[in-house]
Amino acid sequence: MKIKHRLTLRFIFQLVVSGIVVLLIAAACAWWILLRLADMSVTQDFTSVGLERLVESSELSKDGIRFDPHLLEQVKLNKGWLQSLDEHGRVDLSYNTPKDVPLNYAPGELVDYWNKAKPFPYDIYLWIQEKDGKLFTIIYGTKNEMRLLLEEINQHPAVTPAGQVELPASLQERVRKLGAYIQVLDASGSEVASYNRPASVPQKYTVQELVLRATYSDRYGFRIASNYQEDTKYTWVMGLPLSSGDATGEQGLIPEELRIILIGIAAMFGAVSIVFLLFSAWNAHRFGSPMLHMLAWIESIGRGQYNEPLDRTGQPLSRKRSGKWRRRYAVFADVMQSLHKLSTTLQRDQDLRQQTNMLRDEWIAGITHDLKTPLSSIKGYAHMLAAENYEWSTMEVRKFSSTMLDKSEHMDTLINDLALTYRVNARIQPPEMEEIELNSWMQEMLTHRMVHPSWGAERIIFKPAEVETTVMLYPPWLERVVHNITANALMHNPPDTRLTISIRRDAQAMGGMIVFEDNGMGMDEVTANRLFDRYYRGTDTSVATEGSGLGMAISKGLVEAMGGTIQVETALGQGTTIMVLFCLRIDS
Incomplete structure (x- = not known):
């Protein structure tokens, strides 16, 4: 369930609960007002209201009739007395009855007392009602002093x-x-x-x-x-x-009835206010605490501290020791997980940036060494040729010039690689793609344009595909890719290492594949994962004077710029396989 749905359901539930609480408070206050008004009416007019309630609340039992104790107490407070008569005028129940009140009434006697036709020191009131099949005659009397x-x-x-x-x-x-x-x-x-x-x-x-x-x-x-x-x-x-x-x-200025109603209304508003204050405090704790925690986390991220803030015990505030969400944080689980992912990503990027900076510094130090080495040779030979106290022979001058030319070409290669790697990083597009057949093109490439005295012709084995494989590529870039991968395989492995270059048709991927397989030392997992990084060199620059350490990064960039992909499979002691796949344009 998404956070907006959880929040909607949570707020609807809270509104329903608060509405029910308010209704209960209002009902309780209304009930209290009605009871107070009823009690007041009983106090003020017990002869009509009180007697009716007394009969209605009475219960018949084996021991006789029983009245509501609260109403009996009201009789006593009014300084009255109570009698219950049977059908024959005999008193079967009395309460607070004075001694001068008869316990048996003749029919005419009770009527005379009631009509005040016969002297009687009490005002009496009669209530006759049938209940549960029995006729009640209730006499209520008060002394009229x-x-x-x-x-x-x-x-x-x-x-x-x-x-x-x-x-x-x-x-x-x-x-x-x-x-x-x-x-x-x-x-x-x-x-x-x-x-x-x-x-x-x-x-x-x-x-x-x-x-x-x-x-x-x-x-x-x-x-x-x-x-x-x-x-x-x-x-x-x-x-x-x-x-x-x-x-x-x-x-008084305010009638008693109105005073009771005002008290009830004031009590209701007071109770509702207290409930809403408590509810607001609980709601602030329930929703405010996670929000403040997330804001604090975001602020710490802005300061470069990516871990979630911890409590006094060193535990994340949003989780229990078991790892489950705390109840008030569960509704914000999506946001908390997003913050956690953001923190993890930023931490990883920071670590990668620091590592990249370190590798760049190492690479700059290495490339500086590679540039200084031929420059030192050129500078040394130049000083020797410029020396006035010594005459060099023509053969020596040619030798010095040839060495200086080789060193200059190496420096030019390093500078060109450095410029090309930044162009690749800017995602340059090939000038113009050409349709080439990989079998014939690779054969020509290996035979004429990739002759290197330190490699040896016998170390490279070419296996063409059984059918023609035609793709759309930019030949100079492909030549650079093949040269870089071949040089990397032969220069950083033992002298007896052999490299097999195969052309294959990938029918499933609808493309042509160039596979470079060597039987060299292979690479560990760290080196394989960083093989195509710009500033990563698996070996020290002193291993060989040729190469800039940017060859594989340039190769990956050129392959992807031509719409292809490059992958590596390797393990220590098992050699290395590099696969370059291009989309097949023409099938023959």
Whole structure:
């Protein structure tokens, strides 16, 4: 799989995971908001919402009915009590029930208590519902001390002209203990008198405001009860704080429901932000570390240090001790492998360049030696001829001149080889290709143009092909190739070495082949691999005065310039075979 596909899949996977995490956080916050709103509704209106949830969450077992412990705790916090009745009005389960509450109800008795037709110190609420084939009758009661206290106060009404309510000491004590207050309103809703009224409670009411305060006590912080006296046209109002010690009587700036929603939303955004920060840090470590490592590697390559940066233990940062990729580097495996290949190539090229420079220096030293040797001879003979105190004979002058001419030709050969090797390196093209028949051309070449006194005619054996082999070549270049290969084979091997030159037809490759085989010493692998390098000499320049050490490099360049190939097969002690292959142009 390519790196772009791996990165695409990795980023898609991360986006999906992050989306799922965000959805889970949002779901958790929404669930918390719903639970809080439900708890608040149970707290504020247990008589309707709480009783319904109590019945819905109940379970029937062998021991009887069981209610949700959380809702039972809410009953206790509301200072209420709970009873479950069977079909006959008997109590089969009770919770937090006071001693003055009956354990058995007659049908009419329960109705009178519920309708307040019969005195009862509690406000009761009924919930009747069928569940699992059984009819539930749940009684929820709360002690209405405020209404009872208001009824007692109405039995001793006393309003002073100064706007004070006179109460017996026992009633004053009960009012203060409850933290309640009393107001007396006239027919217009204005306060006539009050007792223990907080400053936050208004002194004048409209009909609508009094109804709202009585209905939605949670919005104002007080539960109120009222009693209208027909004879005096006074309305007696008693208020009781919803929570002990909280008598502000005013709702906060933000309603409780909205506060819960805002808290939930803030918690969701906070959790999502934390998750994204952690995800960003993890993502930076996951993808940033390999990128920084690759950048550091590239910088080290720019400084000429090609090996991958290592950790403290000397191991490559991208791999484990077993050699496998570390997880965060696996996605960049293609890039890391490319960097490794680049480093290997640059290191090899640097080593080759250093080796080439060293060989070039050695070659320059050798070629300088080869040039100085004939130049020294020429200079010496020139000094001898120019000497005034000695007269040379005609024979001696001719001998000196012949030697100087030979040395000059050798220097010319060296200079021409040096120039030709640079022309070959620049990939020159042959002036004009000619059609030649290799059998006859090679026979003529060996007979007339390649006679050398140090080689000996008997050391070269020619084997023509059985059929004519015609190719398109540039004859002067081919002559130079044959001369260089022949000279290399005969000059750098023992005197008894024989060279066989064969012309062959290669039907499979559709070409003509010139094969040079000698039975000499052969070459080792290093020499064979560097045989055609420009600055490589397998032997020291002092072995022979002829030759420039560039012959094989020139031969390879000329063969390739004419569209051919050259190969070598050799081993120490087994001789050397050099094959020169050209494309066959005309078959006969």
